Amino acid sequence: MSFVEADRGWADWLVWQLQDAGVRAIAEPPLAPAAGEDAAPALAAATGHAEHVLVVLSDDYLAAVGAAADTLDDAAAGRLVAVRVADCRRPGRFSRVVSFDLFGLERPVAREWLRRQLAVLRAEPAAAGAAAPPATTPPAAEAPPAAVPAVAAxxxxxxxxxxxxxxxxxxxxxxxxxxxxxxxxxxxxxxxxxxxxxxxxxxxxxxxxxxxxxxxxxxxxxxxxxxxxxxxxxxxxxxxxxxxxxxxxxxxxxxxxxxxxxxxxxxxxxxxxxxxxxxxxxxxxxxxxxxxxxxxxxxxxxxxxxxxxxxxxxxxxxxxxxxxxxxxxxxxxxxxxxxxxxxxxxxxxxxxxxxxxxxxxxxxxxxxxxxxxxxxxxxxxxxxxxxxxxxxxxxxxxxxxxxxxxxxxxxxxxxxxxxxxxxxxxxxxxxxxxxxxxxxxxxxxxxxxxxxxxxxxxxxxxxxxxxxxxxxxxxxxxxxxxxxx
The missing domain is CATH 2.130.10.10 (YVTN repeat-like/Quinoprotein amine dehydrogenase)
Known part of the structure; x- marks a missing residue:
């Protein structure tokens, strides 16, 4: 799991839910760099040995690590899963990887949405637990109708x-x-x-x-x-x-x-x-x-x-x-x-x-x-x-x-x-x-x-x-x- 210290609360909650579901999740040490360090090597190494790398995505993460994702090749980037914990942008590579949101949700809903994504990632759904997600952010704005509608077969x-x-x-x-x-x-x-x-x-x-x-x-x-x-x-x-x-x-x-x-x-x-x-x-x-x-x-x-x-x-x-x-x-x-x-x-x-x-x-x-x-x-x-x-x-x-x-x-x-x-x-x-x-x-x-x-x-x-x-x-x-x- 890749996160910055500001989002450790979210990372701990995610690890707890994943491990409770029988998924081996590693969040120590965080894949965030120290001041002045390049995050790209650590992120590339993680994608080399992990089935998936969950990125705890927030404005803080993007400021510290975001550019490192753009240096990954397609195979490595395909292992990234962006978990938005704030209503932030998804620039560069993050606009093209599997992504889901957990911010702004009641605890039972956040757990269920995580379980859905675990099923997509071929893992067992997480069981209910006592941990709660951290504080939420304001709801996103309403989306307008799509400009170019698709035609069903x-x-x-x-x-x-x-x-x-x-x-x-x-x-x-x-x-x-x-x-x-x-x-x-x-x-x-x-x-x-x-x-x-x-x-x-x-x-x-x-x-x-x-x-x-x-x-x-x-x-x-x-x-x-x-x-x-x-x-x-x-x-x-x-x-x-x-x-x-x-x-x-x-x-x-x-x-x-x-x-x-x-x-x-x-x-x-x-x-x-x-x-x-x-x-x-x-x-x-x-x-x-x-x-x-x-x-x-x-x-x-x-x-x-x-x-x-x-x-x-x-x-x-x-x-x-x-x-x-x-x-x-x-x-x-x-x-x-x-x-x-x-x-x-x-x-x-x-x-x-x-x-x-x-x-x-x-x-x-x-x-x-x-x-x-x-x-x-x-x-x-x-x-x-x-x-x-x-x-x-x-x-x-x-x-x-x-x-x-x-x-x-x-x-x-x-x-x-x-x-x-x-x-x-x-x-x-x-x-x-x-x-x-x-x-x-x-x-x-x-x-x-x-x-x-x-x-x-x-x-x-x-x-x-x-x-x-x-x-x-x-x-x-x-x-x-x-x-x-």
Whole structure:
């Protein structure tokens, strides 16, 4: 490990985490030079016998040692891993080496991000420990949309199953796709992925989607996953959440040039879920910190937080507003779904807690103001009658998936529900008679776990976000449309 004395606290913490993970890490003596000495020989020697040299990168390090990295040949430089512990530049060689950030993070998040990078470097993930990272620096500035958007590869359309046609498979993503949404304005598909990018696709030709623009979420060089997306009822607002612990809302009036109109932080861990009220005035977020937060999306700053709800005992994985905006549902790792009255979002009240599943609740969606769908790691999805908000009643169980049900989508006309699972399958259900749901189609994404699902406004298209770095787009056939009524 290469560091300067000013960053010894960080170096000691990193060594502790690495050694606790079973990785042999050496930080004595530091590879920083004494005054007037050339650091290049020591750095070159380290790259000659170490599998990786972790550089604890800060302004102090760059001032003392930075130029030495530029003297390394390509093979030696390829062993450098820059760990930014301050919001500093990455000049010269450091702009081209593997890099990740640990500054500005809560202790559990810093540990987890280090574990992710250890996996990339073919080491075992670090176990939790007592050490905490040193003091943090202010958060980085927001990043604007990319100037030159990339175009994802599109696999040609192919025959589908049960009257559902596979229109396109967008297979050009560099990382798993976490979420998909269709803005109600039509003609667009939006994806969020683990590379920290939100991509807007033009569906003028649904079988040949083209990338319109990319939005950067967070500012940590692709560390901060996008975990969930939501759009307003009129399709003019897009909400994004993820590992940056930031909720961001973009105006899509001009989809080719999205405008950031709201950005706030407040959660103490990853934000896993987001929902927009029908009029887009309120944003609901659910985090790994066990909190559900309600935000005034029309006002930034301290007064934007309307309420923080702390009734979940474990992390929150999904939130959803009812179509009339008067109710909110939240579900998570504690196996429960909590119903909230949010008619006054500044003073929400809990109306019921449902022991919804035998394992983690991955998704919640309102079918109608009085019918709720939930999906769980117990391999089932369930429908609930919430006509009486204080006394929810089970209506039906949707079965057939072989692994955790991880995603839900509902058509705007409330006639169909789609369920997606970790077994790579998607099922389409007719819920016109909620007590007797009928499975209309059983599909296979073919690209790993289904992380997210979405119907287009007219119900004619279904999209899936897949762990296999792909988004799949299906066309729902006329036969199924008529079957669904």
């Amino acid at each position: 599109v696999v040609p359309a192919q025959a589908g199953e049960d009257g559902v046609e596979v229109l396109a498979e967008l297979a050009g993503f560099p990382s798993p796709v976490r979420a998909v949404v269709f803005p109600a304005t039509g003609g667009l598909l939006v994806t969020g992925a683990q590379d920290g990018k939100v991509r807007l696709f033009d569906l003028a030709k649904p079988a040949r989607p083209t990338t319109m623009v990319e939005i950067e979420y967070g500012a940590r060089y692709s560390q901060e996953w996008v975990r969930d997306l939501a759009t307003s009822a009129d399709g003019t607002r897009l909400a994004v959440v993820g590992d940056a612990m930031q909720v961001a809302v973009w105006d899509l009036a001009d989809p080719a040039a999205p405008e950031l109109v709201f950005s706030e932080r407040g959660h103490k861990h990853y934000i896993r879920a987001v929902a927009l009220s029908p009029d887009a005035s309120v944003v609901a977020t659910g985090g790994q910190d066990k909190a559900v937060a309600l935000w005034n999306a029309r006002r930034s700053g301290r007064q934007s937080v309307l309420a923080v709800l702390t009734d979940h005992r474990k992390g929150v994985r999904s939130v959803a507003f009812s179509p009339d905006g008067r109710r909110l549902a939240s579900g998570g790792d504690d196996k429960t779904v909590i119903l909230w009255d949010v008619a006054d979002p500044g003073h929400p009240t809990r109306t019921a807690t449902i022991a919804a599943h035998r394992d983690t609740v991955h998704a919640v969606r309102f079918v109608t103001p009085t019918l709720l769908a939930t999906a769980g790691a117990d391999r089932t999805a369930r429908l609930w009658d919430i006509t009486s908000p204080a006394h929810p009643e089970p209506v039906a169980e949707l079965t057939g998936h072989r692994k955790a049900v991880t995603a839900l989508a509902v058509t705007a006309d409330a006639t169909r529900v789609a369920t997606g699972a970790a077994d790579s399958t998607v099922a389409l259900w007719d819920v016109t008679s909620p007590g007797r749901p009928n499975r209309l189609a059983a599909l296979s994404s073919g690209y790993g776990a289904v992380n997210g699902l979405a119907f287009s406004r007219d119900g004619a298209l279904l999209a899936a976000a897949c762990a296999g770095k792909t988004a799949v787009l299906w066309s729902i056939g006329a036969r199924l449309a008529s079957t669904a009524g």
